[in-house]
Amino acid sequence: MTTPDWRDGKRYLWPLGLLVPLIPFGAWLGVHLTGLSLFWWSGPILVFVVFPLVDTIVGQDTENPPEAAIPxxxxxxxxxxxxYLYLPVQYVSLVFAGWLWTRPELGTVDRVGLAVSVGCVSGIAINTAHELGHKREDLERWLSRIALAQTGYGHFYVEHNRGHHVRVATPEDPASSRLGESFWAFLPRSVAGSARSAWKLEFARLRRGGGNPWTWRNDVLTSWAMTLVLFAALAVAFGPAILPYLxxxxxxxxSLLxxxxxxxxxGLSRQREHTGRYEKVRPSHSWNSNQxxxxxxxxxxxRHxxxxxxPTRRYQSLRHFEEAPQLPSGYPLMIILAWVTPLWRRVMDPRVLAHYDGDLSRTNRGPQ
Incomplete structure (x- = not known):
């Protein structure tokens, strides 16, 4: 799409994202051509070794589309x-992985490596579901739930849109981490808190309409049911031995999500106004990266x-804001830092404090 003065320079690069669900095929091909079983671990090698290097080499792009181009x-x-095309490739690769897990030439370590590689596909599929689930069209919302079925995280569709986006950067949001909180403490809090929140939100929605929450109109129940049907179908097709790898x-x-x-x-926090309500969500309440x-x-x-x-703006139109705090690298490298708590805190705690001019009281901080 063009305007007289602007063209999307990344227009024909976006399909590169479809390479991710091809990881299981690439892993099989690599093993077939070289005999090296390390290729079964292609997913984490690509995401956490190759992509941080490529992010560093290629660098950042802070260009924004002009307002006239956004419509x-x-x-x-x-x-x-x-x-849309991510989903069929995602599920074809899952079926292919199901067949591979039954192959006698794969040892247990190889199967686990393939499972982690498939987990990279399904984890990034949650991001695709995130993009689709924010849209108003029914088709895209259904595709979002289908993408989430592989991880059993269909309640994300409810909690993220109606919970996280309302409570983001406040202590009430289970998916907003606090200054000083390690990822390993955050993980169970967010997993359990998000599931509880999704159930409460959906329960309240159905009760407001005078309905029974124990119904197929309950988006949490139907999303979980989609996962059960999917896993049952794969177990019937390839045998119950694949269930541990699923x-x-x-x-x-x-966990990637x-x-x-x-x-x-x-560590980012929305401040309370004199009315007692939290201030409006602004770009300063999310960490950004332009890798x-x-x-x-x-x-x-x-460009969070x-x-x-x-929230309903499509990915190709998202902009960089100078006021938004910036991560020192892209998500792949930052995920590795988050797993190593001392490194994460050494890198990020000073950035949080600098964002608030050293005022600790303005941060979203943990009890410690």
Missing amino acids: GLEADRYYRWCT LIQAVFGF EVVNYLEHY VPSNLLLFHLQ SDHHTY
Whole structure:
């Protein structure tokens, strides 16, 4: 899409994100051509070794589309198909992995490596579901829930849109991490808190309409049911022996979502106004990153400030804000830092304090 003065320079790069669900095929091909079983671990090698290096080499892009171009960008269905196509490739790769897990030539370590690689696919699929789930079209919302079924995290569809976006950067939000809180303390708090919140939100919605929450109209129940049907179908097709590996990929996949949740709002806080309500969400309440490769991989998720300010805005239109605090690198490297608490705190705690001019009382901080 163009205006007289501007063209989207990344337009034909967005389909590169479709390389992610091809990871299981690439792993099999690598093993087949070289005999090296290390290729079964291609997912984490690509995401946590290759992508941080490429992010560092390629660097950042802070260009924003001009306001005059945004309506055309939003209407251009080419960008939608870049997300729609992730799902069929995602599920074909899952079925292929199911077949691979039954192969006698794979040892237990190889199968676990493949499961973690599939978990990289399903974890990044949650990001695709995130993009689709914010849209108003019924088709995109259904596709979002389908993408989430592989990780058993269908309640994210409810909690993220109606819970997290309302309470973000406050102590009431289970998906907003606190200054001084390690990822390993945040993980169980967010997993349990988000599931409880989703159930409460859906229960309240159905009760307001005078309905029974124990119904197929309950989006949490139907989303979980989709996962049960999917796993049951794969177990029937390939045998129950694949169930442990389906569980591994699901846990690794939703843990990737949670570590991204952890780094997106770490220590950032919305202040209470004199009315007692929290201030409006602003770009300063989310950490941003403009690394080009990982933004292509994640459909601009790293321009998170604009996303929270305008939740229905499509990924190709998201903008960089100078007032938004900036991460020192893209998400792949920041995830590794989040897993190593002393490194994370050494890098990020000073940045949080600098963002608030050294005023600790303005941060979202843990009890410690």
